[in-house]
Amino acid sequence: MRISVIGAGYVGLTTAACLAQIGHDVFCSESDLEKLGKLQNGVMPIFEPHLDEVVEASRTAGRLRFGSTEDAIAWGEAIFICVGTPPLPNGDADLSAIEGVARMIAKRAHGYRLVIEKSTVPVQTGAQLRKHLSVHSANGLSHDVASNPEFLREGTSVEDFLHPDRIVIGVDTQRAEETLREIYKPILEQRFTCPVHKRCEKRREPHLLVTDTGSAELIKHASNSFLAMKISFINMVANLCEAVGADVTKVAEGMGLDPRIGSSFLNPGIGFGGFCFPKDVQAFIRIAEKSGCDFSLLKEVEKINQRRIERFVETTRKELWVIRGKKLAVWGLAFKPNTDDVRFAPSLSLMRALLDEGATLRAYDPQASEKAKIALPTVVYCADPYEAAAGADAILIVTEWPEFLSIDWQRLFCSVAHPLILDGRNMLDPQIVRDRGFHYVSIGRPAVSPNELPLEGKADQSTESRQALEGLLA
Numbered sequence: 001m002r003i004s005v006i007g008a009g010y011v012g013l014t015t016a017a018c019l020a021q022i023g024h025d026v027f028c029s030e031s032d033l034e035k036l037g038k039l040q041n042g043v044m045p046i047f048e049p050h051l052d053e054v055v056e057a058s059r060t061a062g063r064l065r066f067g068s069t070e071d072a073i074a075w076g077e078a079i080f081i082c083v084g085t086p087p088l089p090n091g092d093a094d095l096s097a098i099e100g101v102a103r104m105i106a107k108r109a110h111g112y113r114l115v116i117e118k119s120t121v122p123v124q125t126g127a128q129l130r131k132h133l134s135v136h137s138a139n140g141l142s143h144d145v146a147s148n149p150e151f152l153r154e155g156t157s158v159e160d161f162l163h164p165d166r167i168v169i170g171v172d173t174q175r176a177e178e179t180l181r182e183i184y185k186p187i188l189e190q191r192f193t194c195p196v197h198k199r200c201e202k203r204r205e206p207h208l209l210v211t212d213t214g215s216a217e218l219i220k221h222a223s224n225s226f227l228a229m230k231i232s233f234i235n236m237v238a239n240l241c242e243a244v245g246a247d248v249t250k251v252a253e254g255m256g257l258d259p260r261i262g263s264s265f266l267n268p269g270i271g272f273g274g275f276c277f278p279k280d281v282q283a284f285i286r287i288a289e290k291s292g293c294d295f296s297l298l299k300e301v302e303k304i305n306q307r308r309i310e311r312f313v314e315t316t317r318k319e320l321w322v323i324r325g326k327k328l329a330v331w332g333l334a335f336k337p338n339t340d341d342v343r344f345a346p347s348l349s350l351m352r353a354l355l356d357e358g359a360t361l362r363a364y365d366p367q368a369s370e371k372a373k374i375a376l377p378t379v380v381y382c383a384d385p386y387e388a389a390a391g392a393d394a395i396l397i398v399t400e401w402p403e404f405l406s407i408d409w410q411r412l413f414c415s416v417a418h419p420l421i422l423d424g425r426n427m428l429d430p431q432i433v434r435d436r437g438f439h440y441v442s443i444g445r446p447a448v449s450p451n452e453l454p455l456e457g458k459a460d461q462s463t464e465s466r467q468a469l470e471g472l473l474a
């Protein structure tokens with residue numbers, strides 16, 4: 001099928017590339033000309049595992065091209081709208097980009113178009129779109145509007161698209177439903193060549209849920225808000241564990257064994273971030289408010305999340321006594337691993353708070369340093385975790401990148417000024433860290449100190465490690 005995708009962000013680019021991958025002829029547009037230029041020249045504007053391979057394979061096969069929104073609108077019978085819906089100061093989603101696309105479709109398209117909302121939008125946006133297209137279309141356009149929310153997670157978006165648990169389509173005509181079933185047929189039947197996931201065992205056919213447009217729109221906001229609620233819930237349980245000396249990991253495990261609760265999204269930490277949860281919770285509160293429902297539960301979810309950074313700074317202060325003048329290593333800047341995205345990343349709020357208190361920061365992230373540098377240029381960005389930790393009074397783990405699991409502990413021990421790790425993601429095994437001579441503080445778990453104070457150990461550093469450290473510091 002000829003399909004257009006408007007917007008080449010994380011969602012749009014993944015959607016376009018994966019739809020091409022399963023056999024459709026896709027035209028993807030991007031209004032940011034720099035980004036468009038990159039895409040047209042085969043350069044990826046974002047880091048997302050496997051997406052570059054799928055884009056390249058589809059481009060080479062001639063099933064994916066990039067261009068202007070006007071050309072995209074002329075191309076596809078089905079048009080996926082994947083433009084941004086950032087938060088306005090009052091928490092509402094800013095729908096001006098969606099309106100802009102609707103205006104252009106009304107003005108330029110003729111014949112039949114199925115207009116599909118993929119961007120996360122407030123309930124009733126579909127109805128507005130429908131009305132707008134009916135009132136403003138000039139060229140004998142006939143149209144349907146459908147909602148098809150995405151449930152992709154950054155870092156695993158290609159896999160989530162090709163092997164989803166569910167596909168939700170909100171439609172109000174049979175033609176719209178049939179078109180969407182046709183588009184997703186290869187995924188529904190799990191019959192397509194999956195170059196990236198050759199070894200992927202995940203071949204379970206997804207569930208297709210067909211609803212009205214409004215319900216589909218609500219499913220998206222309700223799902224994200226529910227997941228955010230789970231995170232804030234476990235973060236409060238973590239606080240309680242810290243107060244009474246219990247272990248939140250065990251509590252979460254015990255809760256998660258109940259299939260009605262489930263174990264996912266019960267990892268405590270320094271709070272949820274990214275471009276979805278914070279804005280979607282906010283937008284859902286506003287949607288409810290405007291509809292006369294006070295969703296105070298979600299207001300609390302938001303407040304708990306906002307307090308996570310403050311609490312982590314307090315923990316840091318408690319360990320260091322005074323933050324001013326201290327050298328701190330920040331490991332991980334992306335809002336989660338396997339992405340270079342720092343939008344609403346907890347790392348940024350944390351670093352701002354620490355800088356305000358007079359700390360000196362050296363940060364490391366495998367992918368996100370360039371983007372973080374734009375937001376916080378005064379931080380020193382390092383090439384690896386050891387360089388960031390050189391001479392540090394404490395290491396703060398903010399994003400649970402897998403590479404932090406295979407650290408050379410001895411090298412690290414010799415690099416730091418004080419062997420103190422504050423793990424904001426509970427990614428390390430306390431026992432292992434303690435055995436390597438570190439004092440280790442995590443979230444909702446008892447702090448552990450080394451069995452024997454390794455002061456002699458530090459004095460005994462091998463000449464080799466010392467030289468390495470001196471090299472780093474130089």
Ligand code: UGA
Nearest residue numbers: 150151152153154265266267269271272273274276335336
């Ligand atoms: C989220 C949803 O998981 C997707 O289903 C949805 O499609 C997407 O938003 C969206 O609306 O586009 P994403 O923001 O990519 O996906 O990332 P998540 O993996 O959900 O993580 C969000 C935040 O929650 C991260 O900061 C992560 O560190 C935090 N988190 C997650 C926790 O603190 N604890 C957990 O147990 C899980």
